[in-house]
Amino acid sequence: MTTALSRSRRARGLGSIQTKLLLMLLLASIVSTAVVGFFGYRSGTDALEDATYARLQEVGNDRRNEVQDFIDREKSAVLLDSRGAAVQASKAFNAAFEDLGTSRTTARQRGALETFYTDTFVPELERTRGQEYEAAAFVPSTAARTYLQANYTRFSGDADTSVRRDDAGDGSAWTEANRTYNPYFRSVVTELGLDDVVMLDNDGNVVYTTRKRADLGSNVARDEYRGGGLQQVYDAAIESNSSGFVSVGDFEHYLPAYGAPTMFIASPIGTADDLTGVLVYELSVEKLNTVLTGNKTPGVYEGLGRSGEAYLVGEDGTLRTDSRELFENPEGFASKAVATGTRPDVAERIVETRQTMLALKDKSAPAREASLGRSGTMRAPDYLGHDVLASYQPAKIEGLDWTLVTKISAREALGPVSDFARNLLFATAAVILLICAASVLMARVFTxxxxxxxxxxxxxxxxxxxxxxxxxxxxxxxxxxxxxxxxxxxxxxxxxxxxxxxxxxxxxxxxxxMPPPVVQRYRGGETDISAEHDDVSVVYAEVEGFDQFTGRHSASESLTLLNALSRGFDDAARAAGIEKVRSVGTGYVASSGLVVQRVDHARRVVDFALGVADMVQRFNSQHGSRLVVRAGINSGAVRSGLVGRSDVVYNLWGDAVDLAYRVRTVAGQPGIYVTDEVKQRLTGGYEFTRTGTLTESDSAVPVWRLRGGGDP
CATH class of the missing domain: 1.10.8 (Helicase, Ruva Protein; domain 3)
Known part of the structure; x- marks a missing residue:
């Protein structure tokens, strides 16, 4: 018997309740966990991507606004100085520069100047630009330029020395002007974070610079630096012939600044009747880099995590800021840049100079989309081939065709999803073990x-x-x-x-x-429901002549006709997008801006009244009646709420409502009447006729009749 029982149990095998329940629960748990995990992973990825895109757009908008504000501040500053401190300075430097036209320099001074170009200027320029230059091409030939550079420029190899050199001890009128005005413009350079301040006369001569570099005394239209950004902003300022004009030039490799990327902002000096030259601010990339990090500590990118950055791209496709990775990982930067299409020599020079401005091209899809004037977000490789989430948009800076890209690595942005997937695997294994144990117990208890x-x-x-x-x-x-x-x-x-x-x-x-929001509150248990609305348009519309018309009809026929009018009111309200307040017989009260705030609520209410008038005319044509519409419209502050306890009614009240009711009766005849407040809110497309005046709070309120409201 024991042997038979054992065989019976073995025969049941997989058919036992316990085994079936175990297999069922295991299968259900594995499948459900896999499905939930998959959709959880996808939804988590999508949610994180959406949140990251939203954050990138927010940061991008902030950086764009900060860049715009930065450029606007520099423009305002140069405009202010061009009408203020630079006016007398320009006259003094112009006169002093003209006097230097017959000046002489010693052979020793000329030799020292040539040594400066040979030993200091050209080697540093070749290092930063990666090209060869002849020193003789930069040595000045005119008397005034030679004199100024011999006394000032040859000391400009040390930036601190050149900017603080107020007096060369030569006793010239130019030195006297420099001693008077250089301290002020030096403070401007420091306070605004400028690279230099330059003044030119009306002939294009650089009569003053704060740093006394190689462009001092040169002519932007004739000498070796012609055709660049400085000449472009100078020409634009001169041609404007306006003291309130500001021209902006894009960054370029400016040779007098040892080839450093430089941006120019210029404004004519003086008044409209007496323009003496042009004042130019030179902006360097360092200040712009600081703005794009969120004006925080250099290298710290606010709101962009460990890998994100916001950067600008110019019309030529090269960066207008410096890459974050260049500073954080210079060793690997060159190889990544070459892998994405940068020439090896350019990549090496970028690493050597620690500067991607005007050197590194951004061929990524976000930059390409932004260059077409589009804004949006996408996941794509960046300028170094990294998989990133990015937002892009035009920078919208007047005079500059720049675009802004804000990005963060996909690995960092979506890191929590990877952690979730790993945790899900551990949780799945634990769930399976628990189900195995639970199924054994459940099979013994439940049938x-x-x-x-x-x-x-x-x-x-x-x-x-x-x-x-x-x-x-x-x-x-x-x-x-x-x-x-x-x-x-x-x-x-x-x-x-x-x-x-x-x-x-x-x-x-x-x-x-009552309106749907009030219905929800009333159903929620609220009884004392009221609200104040600052800017609402209200219309009282009434169809007159209905009683006389239906006097010969039965009660059933009258009701059918009244329902037709009521449906017409509702259809007109839906077409105009306004909210019904209440209807009584042939009267109808509606509003716009009460439930949903709208900037065009006055227009919508007027369109409703015109719709009602058209509806009544169709009714007359169909039924041979002579009904007319009398409607009053006003805009202003109203109050609304539920009135009554047992019989609840939704109502509006207030001066604006009362005035809307009263304007109907001013002319004593049918039509659509509006207050002056409503008329002023409407643009073209409506014709009005003055019909009278109402007195409201000791003031006269003009009343207008709208043409088209059933007029013959």
Missing amino acids: VPLNRLLEGVRAVAGGRLGAQVDAGRRHDEFGDLGVAFNDMSSSLRTKQELIEAQRAENDRILSGL
Whole structure:
């Protein structure tokens, strides 16, 4: 017998409840966990991408605004100085420079100047530009330029010395002017973070610079630096012939600044009647880099994590700022730049000079889209081939065709999703082990009928009223319990359907009495509902002549006609996009801007009144009646709320409402009448006729009649 029982148990094998339940739960757990994990991973990735894009757009907008503000501040400053401190300085330097036209320099001074260009200027220029230059091409030939550079420029190899050199001790008028005005412009350079301040006379001569570099005394139209950004902003300023004009030039490799990227902002000096030259601010990339990091500590990019950055791209496709990775990983920068299309010599010079401005081209998709004037977000490789999430947009700076790209590495942005996937694997393994143990216990306690009942109960609890379970053909307690459950579920479904039908009817009735937001609050239990609205347009519209017209009709026919008018009012309100407040007989009160704030609420209400007039005319044509419309419209502050306890009515009140009601009666004849407030809010396309005046709070309110409201 024991042997037979053992064989019976072995025969059951996989058919036992415990085994089936175990396999079922394992399969369900694995599949459900995999499905949930997959969709969780996808939704998490999408959510993180959306959040990152939103953050990038926010940071990008902030940086764009900060760059715009920075350029605007520099423009305002140069404009202010060109009308202020630079006026007398320009006259003094112009006169002094002209006097130097016959000046002489010693052979020793000329030799020292040539040594400066040979030993200091050209080597540094070749280092930064990666090209060869002849020193003789830069040595000045004119008397004034030679004199100034011999006394000042040859000391400019030390930036601190050159900018602080107020007096060369030569006793010239130029030195006297420099001693007077150089301290002020030196402070301007320091306070505004400029690279230099330059003044030119009306002939294009550089008569003054704060740093006394190689462009001092040169002529932007004739000498070796002609054709560059300095000449462009100078020519624009001179041609404007206006003291309030400011011209802006893009960054370029400016040779007198040892080839450093330099941007020029210029404004004519003096007044409209007496322009003496042009004042130029030279901006360097360092200040712009600081702005794009969020004006924080250099190298710290606010709001962009460990890998993000915001950078500018010029019209030529090269960066207008310096790359974050160049400073954080210079060793790997060159190889990545070469891999994305940069020439090896250019990449090496970028690393050597620690500057990507005007050197590194951005061929990425975000930069390309932004250059076409588009704004948006995308996931794409950046200028070094990194997988990034990026937002892009035009920089919108007058005179500069720049675009702004804000990016962060996809690995950093989506890091939490990877952590989630790893944790999900561990959780899945733990869940499977728990289910194995739980299934053994559950199989010993519950039976199949009870599980069916449990499933039915859960279905009802989850909202599936009317759910049925298979009671089977059992005649025991489980069978009776199944039948009783099915009866209960059917009864619940029937009651729920009745409740939902009654609720739908109540909602329909309430929606006809008050706006949807008020309905929601009223259904939530609120009874004292009121609100104040600062800017709303209200219309009182009434159809006159209906009683006389329906006097020969039966009550049923009159009701049918009245319903037709009421539907016409509602159709006109929906077409104009305004909210119905209430209707009484042939009268209708509606508003715009009450529930949904709108800037064109006056226009919408006027369009509604015109729609009602058209509807009445069609009604007259169909039924042979002579109904007319009298409507009053006003805009202003109103109050709204529920009035009454047992019979609740939604109503509007206030001076604006009262005035809308009164303007209907000014002319004593049908039509659409508006207050002056409404008329002023409307643009073209409407014609009005002055019909009278109302007195409101001791002031006269003009009343206008709108043409088209049923006029012949």
